[in-house]
Amino acid sequence: MTRFLSRAARPLAAAFLALALEVTNLSPVAAADAGPSPIALRSATAQPAVPGVNADIQLLHHTMLGVSGRPVPATTLLLTPKGAPPAGGWPIVGWEHGTTTPGQRTCAPSQTPELDGGLTRDGFKSDYSWQISQFIDAGYAVVAPDLEGLGPDATTPYPYYSLSSLARSLVAGVVAARAAEPSLSERWAVVGHSDGGHGVLGVEALAKEATGLAFAGTVASAPYVAIEAHAARFEADAKTASDEAAAHQGLMMQQFQGALMATGLKVTQPSFDEASIMGPDLAETLPRFRSLCSVAAIGTIDAAVKAKGRAFEGLNADWGSQPQMHAFLAANDPAVMPDYTLHQPLLIVQGNADPFVLEALQTRFADRLKASGARLTYKVYDGADHFSIIRRANADVLDFLRQQFAR
Incomplete structure (x- = not known):
């Protein structure tokens, strides 16, 4: 798809919200009212090393609350820095991948060496493992869910673009990680790219389901909205x-x-x-x-x-x-969800050469968020496209995380 995508780069209201909740039952706020997720860690297995990622890696087998309202099996990668943890434990970065498939469960991070569900394997270098290595080197543990419906344990379909499902996949992964690894801190933030960037925009509303943990903020890279x-x-x-x-x-x-x-x-x-x-x-x-x-x-x-x-x-x-x-x-689309906003610090990074998530529409969404009172930092990177934004924005992402974990 690298070759194909490089060609690509060439040249409503309260009443309706009520309807949305009635028809889909997918609003993160409404879902949060249902009570805590039935998250249970079932087992953890050691995973092979990933080139360039200096971490101990485990695959967590656990449950999460699915879009059906019932517990479903899920898998999540836990990557922890080697060596002794700092006082208070390794701060947690919940990391969510972009679109790796519309519905094939094997196209999941845990099933591919590059942790990108086959993007690199199929010819489109994602830089996902590189980004994870940056978080590890900065002293953070990384929790990377395969997502509901994806991965080796999945028994139900992948509910693509469901904001509550994407958010709950991260929440459940973090809770399972804390159960598996006592060296993790109670402080966590989230980072996502593309549809994962969209997904992390739903986490704050459900963060209280990670009982006893302190949610610090959100980084959305080229979030797939509008x-x-x-x-x-x-x-x-x-x-x-x-x-x-x-x-x-x-x-x-x-x-x-x-x-x-x-x-x-x-x-x-x-x-x-x-x-x-x-x-x-x-x-x-x-x-x-x-x-x-x-x-x-x-x-x-x-x-x-x-x-x-x-x-x-x-x-x-x-x-x-x-x-x-x-x-x-x-x-499910924060750009059109009535009254959508966030209260914890938020960083959105976007390239102006992105042929898939367009900068003009992202800027419109960012302006709407700022008008809502969101504590948003929005940065546009000249010449960055949908994946090069990961390296281009790396220093700013790390600086943002450092500030949030220091609060």
């Missing part, structure tokens, strides 16, 4: 493109947004009919799309769009207004 707005922007790019390659790219990226959201919604709402938001060409790709890791999954849509060009029958113009989809986005 989904409907992204689809509309890509559609506009396709319509105004001056050449077929650019038109194809915009159309493909528009379809990709809808395919991901349809996949996530279908898991939480089996009654959802994809045909209510899309034409037959896109609908026909979904079974295979959901069975693959990200690189091949997006390639499936790319090939389908190429085969039909501008005649491709994909997302309906009003796809986001279909009641179930509209409610799903309102309950």
